[in-house]
Amino acid sequence: MIDKSSLGRHISHQFNTEIEDLRERVLTMGGIVERVLADAVEALASGKANAMSEVKAEDRKVNHLEVFIDQAITQLIARRQPTASDLRLVLTVSRVIVDLERIGDEAKKVYRMATRLTDSRGKHADAFTEAENLGQHVQKMLRGSLDSFARLDPEAALQVVREDDKVDREHEEIIRLNMTYMLEDPRNIKRAVDLMWAVRALERIGDHARNVAEHSIFMVTGHDVRYVPLEQVEEVVRAER
Template identity: 50%
Template sequence: MEKVGLEKHTSKQFDADLEDVRELVLAMGGLVEQQIADAVRALITGEGGLGEDVVRGDREVNRMELEIDEECTRILARRAPQAGDLRLVIAIAKTITDLERIGDEAEKIGRMATQLASYDRPKSAFRQIEVLGRHVREMLRDALDAFARLDSEAAVSVAQADTEVDREYEGVVRQCITYMMEDPRTIRHMLDVLWAVKALERIGDHSTNIGEYVVYFVEGKDVRHIGLEAMEKEVANSPRRRNKPE
């Protein structure tokens, strides 16, 4: 992997340690992305067995979080990193927390899919859920790509995409409420569907968080809680961008 934005150190082992932990984060991200894909597929198609696989797979996500956290602790203890290196380790520690929470949301969808396997599916609402699921997966993939390339502009794009995900979430909720009003017998299991849809919306939020950690590492700016417009300005006006050759 290209070490964009990473300092070179006199200790090659330090460089290797940092690179190894970044690779582990991306591997964990890939696993979580697959968990989302399988969970949404199980929900859409009624494949209860696939939903159970997602639930079981969450153990591996948790294991990877612990492994990476331990590696970060070792780097802090052995290397006492400073400046950008310290920000990188902090960003990694925060990123894996959000990845683990995304895994939890995927597990929740998997459980709902298993419970709903025998129920009929309203085609209009479930088509929208499929679109929403695809978009949150794309958000996570883009956030991980921004992390891999240490690209703060790409990280801002992830936050921008969350606005559309929120709109899609609201649309699915309206569809589900309409379906319940038309047939009150469906209320109980449609509430489970709404829990699964909320989990997808939360995955978008966690992906946005990962993008914010990329901005924190690359720009040295904490952009949490400042809003999208302010985040865009911080990155657009950063010294790195102003000094970038045309």
């Protein structure tokens, strides 16, 4: 005779193991994306970039992980039919991996622009310094969003959401600075445009990091805070305290 309570505990344990495996793979994916972004920002800041081959190899790892996790989610839903908070976690994972893959793509763009800007660091160094600061800012946002996901911490996620407006302002300032250089001397146009493409990619990374943080808030609270004012996000997080 089958012990139904024992069977239930066994199934529950298997499900929890599968859920935890999904979370770990997301964090592995996030770690790779962090490394690619760090390398891209360093290349942009130093004016010295290696060949794109390593970045492309890391990007392929990210893409393969996205496909693997997506397939695992489909199988888990079909087998376990999760509900309530378990379903929220699975949905969050499915959203987070999309944003992480896009962060990887944007970081690759930054690195590509850095290879084109090699040895340009000494020209209009203030613009490159501002770009480096922006890069460090979005790195901090990405790290915070992954941390909030790992620790199920809506407070940490809220802090990431708050930082996004600051990143937007930094991005706009760099664009204005580069426009000034372009107007001063047409010979600056190519370099300025390449740098603007790089900082645009960094700004988009900030947007995706914010998305990851918002997904984490949804996972914990059950409230979808995408596309809502910051004040409403703060209210949701306060209610969870």
